[in-house]
Amino acid sequence: MSITAGVGVVGRGAPGRMHGIPYAGNREISLLAAEQPGAIRLEIGQPSFPTPPHVLDAVREELGAGHFGYTPTQGSSELREHLAAKLARVNGVRVDPASELTIAPGGVGALAAILAALTRPGDEVLVPDPAWPNYLLMTATTATTAVRYPCPAASGFEPDVEALESLVTPRTRVLVVNNPNNPTGAVYDAATLAALLDVAARHDLWVVSDECYDQIDLCGSYRSLLGMDGDGRVVAAFTFSKTYAMAGWRIGYAAGPARVIDAVVKVLEACSSCVTSVSQRAAEAALTGPQECVSAMVEEYRQRAELACDLLGGAGLLVAKPLGAFYVMADISQAGMGSRDFALELLAERSVAVAPGAAFGPSCDGYVRISLASPAADLREGIARTVDFVHGRR
Numbered sequence: 001m002s003i004t005a006g007v008g009v010v011g012r013g014a015p016g017r018m019h020g021i022p023y024a025g026n027r028e029i030s031l032l033a034a035e036q037p038g039a040i041r042l043e044i045g046q047p048s049f050p051t052p053p054h055v056l057d058a059v060r061e062e063l064g065a066g067h068f069g070y071t072p073t074q075g076s077s078e079l080r081e082h083l084a085a086k087l088a089r090v091n092g093v094r095v096d097p098a099s100e101l102t103i104a105p106g107g108v109g110a111l112a113a114i115l116a117a118l119t120r121p122g123d124e125v126l127v128p129d130p131a132w133p134n135y136l137l138m139t140a141t142t143a144t145t146a147v148r149y150p151c152p153a154a155s156g157f158e159p160d161v162e163a164l165e166s167l168v169t170p171r172t173r174v175l176v177v178n179n180p181n182n183p184t185g186a187v188y189d190a191a192t193l194a195a196l197l198d199v200a201a202r203h204d205l206w207v208v209s210d211e212c213y214d215q216i217d218l219c220g221s222y223r224s225l226l227g228m229d230g231d232g233r234v235v236a237a238f239t240f241s242k243t244y245a246m247a248g249w250r251i252g253y254a255a256g257p258a259r260v261i262d263a264v265v266k267v268l269e270a271c272s273s274c275v276t277s278v279s280q281r282a283a284e285a286a287l288t289g290p291q292e293c294v295s296a297m298v299e300e301y302r303q304r305a306e307l308a309c310d311l312l313g314g315a316g317l318l319v320a321k322p323l324g325a326f327y328v329m330a331d332i333s334q335a336g337m338g339s340r341d342f343a344l345e346l347l348a349e350r351s352v353a354v355a356p357g358a359a360f361g362p363s364c365d366g367y368v369r370i371s372l373a374s375p376a377a378d379l380r381e382g383i384a385r386t387v388d389f390v391h392g393r394r
């Protein structure tokens with residue numbers, strides 16, 4: 001008998017609450033693009049750079065030594081010491097590496113564990129519109145309800161703090177903030193961050209601050225919300241995926257008040273025991289080795305952002321200039337179709353994959369997201385074909 005044949009036969013019904021919850025909306029395009037040889041891939045936030053050589057050297061050494069045991073769930077104490085130094089240097093935050101920090105399987109693992117640690121079933125979680133779609137999957141796994149707060153294009157995709165506050169109810173428990181932002185490239189003004197903290201304080205909310213793009217700061221305007229927190233209500237997630245082009249190594253970390261980190265570690269212990277020890281060694285090498293690779297990659301992203309803005313702006317499709325992360329939104333509303341249909345047709349007819357705006361929230365169905373993590377030549381050709389496709393449908 002096949003595995004699927006048994007489901008339903010003995011009346012167990014649908015497999016739990018994830019049944020029927022949709023996958024992230026850009027996954028459909030990615031899967032199709034992967035099967036289309038020669039497709040230009042502008043839909044995914046996968047750095048085009050290899051992992052820096054000093055990281056690979058350290059890992060080769062580690063492999064030679066042959067030690068592959070468990071580490072503590074929280075991560076090796078050496079790596080946590082280096083991370084505490086990084087948080088002080090880059091983010092302006094002082095944390096105790098023994099109690100206020102944990103390693104996690106990627107930024108996504110850190111965020112999922114933080115949300116599981118902070119919420120109770122039935123709680124409401126304030127999630128930006130638009131937002132990285134995985135937050136919605138996380139609210140589904142925690143049996144909480146996502147309530148979307150607007151970050152309008154007309155204000156450079158900064159949160160509308162007044163509108164956000166009007167959405168707070170007695171059930172609201174967590175405010176999710178993502179800065180620098182995927183999918184918009186926004187980097188929030190310090191006054192906006194202060195206003196968000198103020199709302200959280202007045203309504204006694206936890207703040208989950210996704211700072212996974214902290215070092216992809218194209219204009220030098222990023223400030224850490226964790227660093228601005230005066231009363232222990234912010235828990236932040238970070239990653240090696242973007243800064244060091246280490247997406248496949250699956251390593252990130254969470255920092256925040258000790259009692260929250262303690263609960264986060266329990267969730268991680270339930271799910272993953274520890275992050276792969278080789279990846280922890282790689283992360284240590286990334287932090288302690290030369291950092292010029294980071295500035296070189298950021299400089300390349302800055303140039304790609306300029307290129308994309310010139311091409312989209314010249315064609316009248318630019319929505320807002322990205323200040324951080326590596327994404328730009330293109331306005332495809334002139335094409336007269338929804339963003340999912342647009343992305344499917346663009347892929348089928350012009351062999352270019354872009355992420356449909358609707359995947360990030362209801363406010364963005366007139367846009368598609370273009371990833372600046374893709375090489376400049378792909379951006380030039382992919383954007384030219386996208387512009388031509390939009391103009392051809394006017």
Ligand code: PLP
Binds near residue numbers: 108
């Ligand atoms: N947060 C945001 C906003 C992201 O865009 C991503 C990845 O694309 C992540 C978190 C998590 O990245 P990872 O799990 O690779 O560290």
